[in-house]
Amino acid sequence: METLTASSSWQLLHQEMQRRWPVTPDELDAIVRYALLPAGKMIRPIMTLHCAAAVGGDPEPVLPAALALEYVHVATLVHDDIIDNDDVRRGRASVPAAYGVPNAIIAGDQLIFDAFAAITGSQHAGLPAGGVVAAVSALAEAGAALCRGQSLESRLAGDLSVGVEPYLEVARLKTGALFRAACQVGAALGGADPATIGALADYGEQLGIAFQIRDDLLSYTEQPDLIGKSTTSDLSNGRATLPVLLAWAASSPDGRTALTGALRDGAASQAAVTLVADAVRATTALERSYALADEYAGRAHRQLAVLAPSASTDVLAAVPGWATARRW
Amino acid sequence: METLTASSSWQLLHQEMQRRWPVTPDELDAIVRYALLPAGKMIRPIMTLHCAAAVGGDPEPVLPAALALEYVHVATLVHDDIIDNDDVRRGRASVPAAYGVPNAIIAGDQLIFDAFAAITGSQHAGLPAGGVVAAVSALAEAGAALCRGQSLESRLAGDLSVGVEPYLEVARLKTGALFRAACQVGAALGGADPATIGALADYGEQLGIAFQIRDDLLSYTEQPDLIGKSTTSDLSNGRATLPVLLAWAASSPDGRTALTGALRDGAASQAAVTLVADAVRATTALERSYALADEYAGRAHRQLAVLAPSASTDVLAAVPGWATARRW
Structure with a gap:
C-alpha cells in the first residue's frame, strides 16, 4: 500500500464502506446505510489505520476493523438520538426521526454486532488471532464505557454545581474511550508491543477528551448549519457542557440561579439559549475551555514519543492540533 | 470439574452471574442486574457449557463465554420490550416499564458489549486465541441475524397470507441463530474440529426453531402467570405465530377476514384474543404446530451422532425432548 495521508485514508475507508454497504432491497440495510453514509470525518477509523501503520503494520488488512470503530460510533449516535429526542443529525433527519424508534434501536444494535464481525474478519486477512482478540477486547471495553458515560451524563443532567470533574469523566467515558479503542485496535492489529499499545491508548484517550x-x-462558535445538528439539544437535555459549568462557577448567586433555570427549561427556548450564551461570553469560560482542550491535546501529543518517525506518525501528531483548532 | 448435569450447570452459571454482577451503588449496574437476575432457564449458556464438555473441553474456562450468550439474549429481550411496548417480562415489570426507555436502551447496549468482553475474557483463562476469535465471530453473526429477524418480523406484522415460510425464517433468525451461536461458542472454545462445530451449529439452529x-x-396451552409475560403481546403487535397462520390457512374466507381483523386490532381486546384462540382450536393448527416442532427437534437430535458418548452428550440429546414437551 502506498504511503497513507489523512485524506487518502479517508478515501480508502469511504470506498470500503460503500463496498460493504451496497444498495439492497432490504429495509434494515437501507437504514444502516442511511446512518453510515455519506460518511462523516471518520476520525476514529483514520486513527486506527495510522496507528497500525505507525507501529510498522500494513494498514490494508486493518481496514474492516477500522470501520468497526465507525460502526460503534454511529450506533451510539443513533441510540443517543432516541434518548435525547434529537430530530437532526449531520444536517438531516436523524435515524429515529426518519425511520422511527423501533428501527433506530434495531439499526444501532446491528451496527454494534457488525463491528465485532468486522474485527474478526481481520483474521481472514491474515492477522494473528492474538491481535484480533486484543482488538475485540479493546472495543468491547470501550463500548461498555460509552454506556456508562451515557448513564452518568443522564444522572448529572441539570446540575451545574457538580463542577468540572464529572464533565471530564463523561468526556473520558463517552468520547475518550472510543478514541482510545481506535488506537488500541490499530496498534494491536499492527503488531505493536504492549508498551506501545499502552502509549497509543493514552494518546487516544487524551485526544478524545x-x-x-x-x-x-x-455551539458557541459556529452557526447551526455548519455543525449539522441542533445547537439546543444539550440545553434541552439539561446537559451542562464545560463552558456552562465554568460560567456558572464564575457567576453571582443570581446569575447561577438564572443559568440553572435555563438548563431546567427543557424546551430550550430562544430566551434560555441567549441567556446561557450571554453568561458564557460574559466570563472567561470559552478561553478557559480552549485552554483545557489544548492541555489534553498536548498530553496526547507527548505520548507519541514512543513512535519511530513515519508519515503515519506525522498524521497522528497533527490530529491534536486540528482537533482543537479554533476553526476547522 | 465434576461431571456436569443440566441442573448443576445452571447452578454454576447462576453463581458466576451473581459473582459478576454484585450489588453496587451504580444505577446502570442495578438496571443490568434487574434484567439478568433472577436468572431464567439459561438454556443457551447451558448448551454452551455442554457443547464444550461434549467435544472433550473443560467447561470451567468457558463459563464467562457461556454467560455472554445470556447477555445477548437478555439484551434482545430488553430492546424488544421497548419495540413491542411490553410492560411485563418474567412475571414483573419489564426493564423499560421499570426504568424508562433511555435506560433500557443503554442497559441493552451495555449487555451486548459485556458479552464480547466476556468472551475475550476466556483467553485469560488459557483458551487458545483462535477459538476465542471463532467464538466472537459466531456471536457477532448471531447478533446480526437477531436484528434481521426482528426487522423481518416487523415487516410481516399483520399479514396472515404470507404462509408458514416467513414465520420459520423469523424463528431461524430470532431464535435459531443464538442457539446456533451458543453451540458454536462452546464447541470452538472446547477445541472441536470444524466438522463437529458445524454439526453442533446445525443442532443448535434446528433446536432453536x-x-x-x-x-x-x-399462549394457547398455559395460563399467563405461568409464562410470566403478556399472552396478548403477539396479537397487539400484529405478530402472526404459527398456530394463527395455520388456522388462517384452514379457515373460510369469512374466518380469514375475522382473523386478520383480530390481528389488526392493535389493542388486542379480549374479544380478539378469544376469536383467535377459538379459530386456532377449531382447526388442527395446534397439533400441526406440535408436529413441526417435533420435526425440527428430531433434526437437531440427529446432528449429535458426531459426538462420543458422555454425560454432556446425554444432556444435549435430552434438550430437544424437553424443549418441545407438551408440558415442562
Whole structure:
C-alpha cells in the first residue's frame, strides 16, 4: 500500500464502506446505510489505520476493523438520538426521526454486532488471532464505557454545581474511550508491543477528551448549519457542557440561579439559549475551555514519543492540533 | 470439574452471574442486574457449557463465554420490550416499564458489549486465541441475524397470507441463530474440529426453531402467570405465530377476514384474543404446530451422532425432548 495521508485514508475507508454497504432491497440495510453514509470525518477509523501503520503494520488488512470503530460510533449516535429526542443529525433527519424508534434501536444494535464481525474478519486477512482478540477486547471495553458515560451524563443532567470533574469523566467515558479503542485496535492489529499499545491508548484517550471539549464549544462558535445538528439539544437535555459549568462557577448567586433555570427549561427556548450564551461570553469560560482542550491535546501529543518517525506518525501528531483548532 | 448435569450447570452459571454482577451503588449496574437476575432457564449458556464438555473441553474456562450468550439474549429481550411496548417480562415489570426507555436502551447496549468482553475474557483463562476469535465471530453473526429477524418480523406484522415460510425464517433468525451461536461458542472454545462445530451449529439452529414454535404455543396451552409475560403481546403487535397462520390457512374466507381483523386490532381486546384462540382450536393448527416442532427437534437430535458418548452428550440429546414437551 502506498504511503497513507489523512485524506487518502479517508478515501480508502469511504470506498470500503460503500463496498460493504451496497444498495439492497432490504429495509434494515437501507437504514444502516442511511446512518453510515455519506460518511462523516471518520476520525476514529483514520486513527486506527495510522496507528497500525505507525507501529510498522500494513494498514490494508486493518481496514474492516477500522470501520468497526465507525460502526460503534454511529450506533451510539443513533441510540443517543432516541434518548435525547434529537430530530437532526449531520444536517438531516436523524435515524429515529426518519425511520422511527423501533428501527433506530434495531439499526444501532446491528451496527454494534457488525463491528465485532468486522474485527474478526481481520483474521481472514491474515492477522494473528492474538491481535484480533486484543482488538475485540479493546472495543468491547470501550463500548461498555460509552454506556456508562451515557448513564452518568443522564444522572448529572441539570446540575451545574457538580463542577468540572464529572464533565471530564463523561468526556473520558463517552468520547475518550472510543478514541482510545481506535488506537488500541490499530496498534494491536499492527503488531505493536504492549508498551506501545499502552502509549497509543493514552494518546487516544487524551485526544478524545480534547476533541469532546472542542466539540462542545461549537455551539458557541459556529452557526447551526455548519455543525449539522441542533445547537439546543444539550440545553434541552439539561446537559451542562464545560463552558456552562465554568460560567456558572464564575457567576453571582443570581446569575447561577438564572443559568440553572435555563438548563431546567427543557424546551430550550430562544430566551434560555441567549441567556446561557450571554453568561458564557460574559466570563472567561470559552478561553478557559480552549485552554483545557489544548492541555489534553498536548498530553496526547507527548505520548507519541514512543513512535519511530513515519508519515503515519506525522498524521497522528497533527490530529491534536486540528482537533482543537479554533476553526476547522 | 465434576461431571456436569443440566441442573448443576445452571447452578454454576447462576453463581458466576451473581459473582459478576454484585450489588453496587451504580444505577446502570442495578438496571443490568434487574434484567439478568433472577436468572431464567439459561438454556443457551447451558448448551454452551455442554457443547464444550461434549467435544472433550473443560467447561470451567468457558463459563464467562457461556454467560455472554445470556447477555445477548437478555439484551434482545430488553430492546424488544421497548419495540413491542411490553410492560411485563418474567412475571414483573419489564426493564423499560421499570426504568424508562433511555435506560433500557443503554442497559441493552451495555449487555451486548459485556458479552464480547466476556468472551475475550476466556483467553485469560488459557483458551487458545483462535477459538476465542471463532467464538466472537459466531456471536457477532448471531447478533446480526437477531436484528434481521426482528426487522423481518416487523415487516410481516399483520399479514396472515404470507404462509408458514416467513414465520420459520423469523424463528431461524430470532431464535435459531443464538442457539446456533451458543453451540458454536462452546464447541470452538472446547477445541472441536470444524466438522463437529458445524454439526453442533446445525443442532443448535434446528433446536432453536423447535423451541420458538413451542414457545409460541404457550399462549394457547398455559395460563399467563405461568409464562410470566403478556399472552396478548403477539396479537397487539400484529405478530402472526404459527398456530394463527395455520388456522388462517384452514379457515373460510369469512374466518380469514375475522382473523386478520383480530390481528389488526392493535389493542388486542379480549374479544380478539378469544376469536383467535377459538379459530386456532377449531382447526388442527395446534397439533400441526406440535408436529413441526417435533420435526425440527428430531433434526437437531440427529446432528449429535458426531459426538462420543458422555454425560454432556446425554444432556444435549435430552434438550430437544424437553424443549418441545407438551408440558415442562
